[in-house]
Amino acid sequence: MKNQKASSEKVRLYLPSFYIKMSVIIGLIAGLYYVAINQTNASLGRILATFPIFFRMLREDFFPPDFGYLSTALGQLIETFNIALISTTLAAVLAFPLLFFSSATLNRHPLSYGGIRFLLTIIRSIPNIIMVVLMVAVVGLGSVSGILALMIYSAAILIKLTSESVESIDERPIQAIQAMGGNMPQVIRYGVLPQITPIYLSHILYVLEINLKASVVLGFVGAGGIGQLIRRQMSLFRYDRLGLIIFCLFLMISLIDYISQTVRSRLV
Amino acid sequence: MNNQKKISLRSQRSTKQKATLILIVTSLVLLYAFSLWSQDFSIASSQSSPLTILYRLFVVPIVTPVYWRSFAENSWLMLETVAIAYAGGVAASLFALPLAVFAAKNSGGKLSYIGKVILNAIRSIPELLFGVFFVAAVGPGSFAGVLAISINSIGMIGKLYAESIESIDPAPVEAIKATGGNRIQAFWYGILPQILPQFLSVSLFRFEIDVRASTILGLVGAGGIGVPLILSQQQRHWEEVGVILIVVILFVVIIDKLSGKIRAKLV
Amino acid sequence: MIEFKNVSLIYPNRVEALKNIDLTIEKGEFVVIVGMSGAGKSTLMKCINRMVIPTGGEVIVDNQVISHLKESKLRKLRTQIGIIFQDYNLVKRMSVLRNVMVGRLGHTSTFNSLIGRFPQEDLQLAMKNLKRIGIDEKAYVRADQLSGGQQQRVSIARVLTQQPKIILADEPVASLDPPTSHQVMRDLKRVSKEDGLTTIVNLHFIDLAMEYADRVIGMREGEIVFDGPIAEVTEKTFEEIYGRPIREEEKRGE
Numbered sequence: 001m002k003n004q005k006a007s008s009e010k011v012r013l014y015l016p017s018f019y020i021k022m023s024v025i026i027g028l029i030a031g032l033y034y035v036a037i038n039q040t041n042a043s044l045g046r047i048l049a050t051f052p053i054f055f056r057m058l059r060e061d062f063f064p065p066d067f068g069y070l071s072t073a074l075g076q077l078i079e080t081f082n083i084a085l086i087s088t089t090l091a092a093v094l095a096f097p098l099l100f101f102s103s104a105t106l107n108r109h110p111l112s113y114g115g116i117r118f119l120l121t122i123i124r125s126i127p128n129i130i131m132v133v134l135m136v137a138v139v140g141l142g143s144v145s146g147i148l149a150l151m152i153y154s155a156a157i158l159i160k161l162t163s164e165s166v167e168s169i170d171e172r173p174i175q176a177i178q179a180m181g182g183n184m185p186q187v188i189r190y191g192v193l194p195q196i197t198p199i200y201l202s203h204i205l206y207v208l209e210i211n212l213k214a215s216v217v218l219g220f221v222g223a224g225g226i227g228q229l230i231r232r233q234m235s236l237f238r239y240d241r242l243g244l245i246i247f248c249l250f251l252m253i254s255l256i257d258y259i260s261q262t263v264r265s266r267l268v
Numbered sequence: 269m270n271n272q273k274k275i276s277l278r279s280q281r282s283t284k285q286k287a288t289l290i291l292i293v294t295s296l297v298l299l300y301a302f303s304l305w306s307q308d309f310s311i312a313s314s315q316s317s318p319l320t321i322l323y324r325l326f327v328v329p330i331v332t333p334v335y336w337r338s339f340a341e342n343s344w345l346m347l348e349t350v351a352i353a354y355a356g357g358v359a360a361s362l363f364a365l366p367l368a369v370f371a372a373k374n375s376g377g378k379l380s381y382i383g384k385v386i387l388n389a390i391r392s393i394p395e396l397l398f399g400v401f402f403v404a405a406v407g408p409g410s411f412a413g414v415l416a417i418s419i420n421s422i423g424m425i426g427k428l429y430a431e432s433i434e435s436i437d438p439a440p441v442e443a444i445k446a447t448g449g450n451r452i453q454a455f456w457y458g459i460l461p462q463i464l465p466q467f468l469s470v471s472l473f474r475f476e477i478d479v480r481a482s483t484i485l486g487l488v489g490a491g492g493i494g495v496p497l498i499l500s501q502q503q504r505h506w507e508e509v510g511v512i513l514i515v516v517i518l519f520v521v522i523i524d525k526l527s528g529k530i531r532a533k534l535v
Numbered sequence: 536m537i538e539f540k541n542v543s544l545i546y547p548n549r550v551e552a553l554k555n556i557d558l559t560i561e562k563g564e565f566v567v568i569v570g571m572s573g574a575g576k577s578t579l580m581k582c583i584n585r586m587v588i589p590t591g592g593e594v595i596v597d598n599q600v601i602s603h604l605k606e607s608k609l610r611k612l613r614t615q616i617g618i619i620f621q622d623y624n625l626v627k628r629m630s631v632l633r634n635v636m637v638g639r640l641g642h643t644s645t646f647n648s649l650i651g652r653f654p655q656e657d658l659q660l661a662m663k664n665l666k667r668i669g670i671d672e673k674a675y676v677r678a679d680q681l682s683g684g685q686q687q688r689v690s691i692a693r694v695l696t697q698q699p700k701i702i703l704a705d706e707p708v709a710s711l712d713p714p715t716s717h718q719v720m721r722d723l724k725r726v727s728k729e730d731g732l733t734t735i736v737n738l739h740f741i742d743l744a745m746e747y748a749d750r751v752i753g754m755r756e757g758e759i760v761f762d763g764p765i766a767e768v769t770e771k772t773f774e775e776i777y778g779r780p781i782r783e784e785e786k787r788g789e
Contacts, residue, residue, distance in 0.1 A: 029358075032354060033354065033355065033358050035351065036350075036351040036352075036354040036355040036358075037355055039347075039348055039351040039355075039410070040348070040351050040352055040355050040410040040411060040413070040414050040491065041409075041410065041411050042352075042355050042356075042359075042410070042411045042414035042415070044359060044362070046411070047359055047414070047415060047418060050402075050405065050406055050415060053405050053406065054401065054402070054405045054415075057401075057404060057405045058401075061404065062404075078306055079306075079307065079308070081303075082303045082306060082307040083307075085299070085300075085303050086303060086304075086307065089300075125520060125521055125524055126517055126520070127479075127480035127483050127484070127516060127520060128480065128484070129480075129483055129484045129487070129494070129497075130483075130513055130516055130517065133497065133501055133509060133513065134325070134513065136501070137321050137325060137501070137506060137509065138318040138321055138322060139311060139313065139318070140311040140312050140313030141311070141312040141313075142308070142309070142310055142311040142312055143307060143308060143309065144309055144310075144311050145311070170627065172620065172622055172623075172624040173624050173625060173626040173637075175620075175624060176618065176620060176624035176625075176637070176690075176693075177637055177640060178613075179584060179586065179613060179616075179618045180613060180614065180617065180618070180637065180638060180640065180641055180693075180697055181610045181611065181612075181613035181614035181640070181641030182637070182640040182641060183610065183645060185645050185648075185649055186640045186645060186648050186649070189648065189649050190626065190629070190633075190637050190640065190648075191626060194626045194628045194629045194633075195626065195627075195628060198628075213392075213394040214394070216394045216396050216397070217394070217396050217484050217487065220396075220487040220488070220498065221487070221498060221501055222501075224308075227396075230396075230400060230488075231487075231488075234400060234403070234404070234488065234489075239404055242400060242404070246397055246400065246401075249397065250392075250393065250397075253392055253393070253394075254392055257392050274655065275632075275655070275658040275659055275661075275662050276658070277632060277633060277636065277651055277653065277658065278630075278675070279630070279674075279675030
């Protein structure tokens with residue numbers, strides 16, 4: 001074996017192109033990071049140095065929360081929950097019929113199928129806040145705008161999630177019902193629904209969790225809920241009240257998440 | 269006769285099942301009744317018709333040269349938003365690494381559930397609240413935005429990192445150890461090639477979400493495009509709002525497309 | 536009752552599945568079609584309820600030429616023909632009784648079936664059929680809780696509840712073990728005799744065919760190569776149908 005050493009060229013572990021590719025990737029990531037840090041003034045060191053300040057502020061400014069503010073906060077918290085609940089419910093009702101048009105198993109019409117799919121992708125890619133601002137502009141100030149914006153967005157998510165489940169159902173019962181002379185509504189009611197209802201309910205609960213978190217932002221642009229209080233107290237530097245709001249919000253979100261996840265784990 | 273017994277499609281419910289069902293139905297009815305009763309559905313609409321507003325939002329800025337400069341200015345601010353998302357995303361990926369190792373079952377051991385609880389708790393807090401905290405701590409500006417993104421993203425990045433650590437195939441690691449490799453060699457040649465593409469893909473995916481999130485963060489003063497968005501919206505300067513909406517949508521769509529392409533190549 | 540007149544069928548991929556089939560099956564017969572896989576057994580069966588349409592010749596069911604039936608007439612025809620599938624094709628998350636009621640869908644108005652309102656006599660019929668098959672105590676159990684043999688028997692009850700004139704069973708015991716296969720075949724034969732139904736079963740196990748058939752039809756490469764009453768059938772007949780000696784795995788055993 002040793003004799004071969006002289007005759008052959010140096011053997012590389014990797015081809016040169018590998019090193020070039022790696023350096024380009026690493027250089028790109030690092031370079032972009034350098035630019036981003038310069039732009040935002042946020043080096044890792046500065047981020048780490050902030051944490052002592054952050055914890056001192058939590059302890060001194062946000063604590064103790066102003067419990068006298070509870071009654072005001074509670075009203076807006078309820079509104080935030082209402083918006084999430086109502087928009088999720090409307091989305092579930094709206095998404096249900098569309099579900100069957102947007103799954104390849106039941107809708108073999110390529111034009112309507114592709115059209116709905118395309119529209120859904122567009123809606124999901126628009127940031128939430130854009131939809132809210134648009135609704136407030138067009139419909140007006142108030143929770144209705146928030147409900148509408150969240151409804152459209154979450155209907156798109158619901159359809160996307162569930163139509164994937166519709167496409168992966170067991171098609172053999174459908175074949176049986178068709179062979180026995182059942183029509184399309186009967187196929188959906190007895191062949192499809194029993195298979196997807198638990199999944200659909202689970203997705204509705206998941207969307208409720210998302211909407212609850214998303215609805216915090218609505219108040220900032222006048223679409224109802226706790227956001228408007230957060231904004232007002234922020235501009236007044238009333239951190240004790242902010243502390244209370246955030247504490248209550250955290251409790252509510254955790255509670256709903258817990259309930260939803262418990263129910264979901266039993267559904268599927 | 270047996271045949272005379274009435275048959276129902278559903279089996280007779282036991283008293284306990286009946287009680288549960290009644291409980292669920294009543295609480296749902298009460299919940300919705302309360303929601304609909306307590307909710308104020310009034311709208312304070314502006315004087316102009318929706319069509320006029322849509323026209324001012326999306327047509328006027330494009331056809332009026334006065335607003336073209338504003339497209340350039342807002343694109344610059346949108347770049348700041350992207351920078352916030354990027355800087356925050358990189359920091360979050362670094363912070364998430366140790367947490368993910370701790371939270372994955374095969375590397376974190378018996379205490380891994382503690383790591384999972386921490387990651388879940390972070391994920392359950394909306395990004396806007398982190399924005400509120402950090403604007404309060406370091407003042408308004410994009411630095412607060414980066415802080416909010418970098419903490420908020422740890423939850424999801426950490427969870428997905430932990431999942432890919434858990435799905436590592438142990439066979440190559442065993443093979444390296446069997447041929448006499450040490451632990452560092454096993455990591456470098458056996459584990460890193462398996463997880464690095466997945467980690468990059470996760471971080472990129474989160475970056476897409478973070479671009480949207482940092483748009484929102486501007487609303488609490490944490491820098492980027494959200495700041496002029498909320499100002500113009502308050503002044504009902506719909507043409508300016510329209511410019512910002514168009515810029516945000518364009519950037520988001522382009523970034524999603526690019527990132528999606530890269531992620532498809534990675535995995 | 537069922538008549539094939541010079542029926543041939545060529546699939547779009549040029550496979551000749553059926554070649555000039557002439558066949559008459561009388562009311563109340565229990566016919567078993569045997570042959571290797573790919574011999575055209577399934578295609579022959581699918582012609583009867585028009586899951587496939589022959590490219591030549593005529594299929595006549597109940598004095599109707601079925602190739603040109605309109606959608607509504609076709610659905611009516613299909614309510615007359617019950618099918619038993621190899622994989623049972625039950626809705627797994629639904630109770631046994633609901634699965635059996637699926638057999639009534641073709642006889643129930645769309646609206647009533649959507650809200651789950653069935654006439655009491657239909658429910659009685661479904662329960663009676665479950666009782667005949669011996670699984671009435673499982674009526675409210677979810678279908679996925681049942682064993683394979685029980686699921687196939689549920690699908691027999693479903694077919695009976697459809698009150699068809701013809702039952703088509705496509706490899707009904709291929710997914711079952713030997714004792715269960717015998718039980719399912721026994722149940723199928725018994726109920727179809729009791730109700731005077733015309734039954735056509737595809738099987739590739741020759742011992743099951745010999746035990747349960749009234750009449751055996753042998754197919755090879757799209758043609759009928761044997762057709763006769765069970766009395767005329769011996770193992771030799773099968774060797775002729777298969778064109779080679781019988782192998783042990785082609786018997787189901789006890």
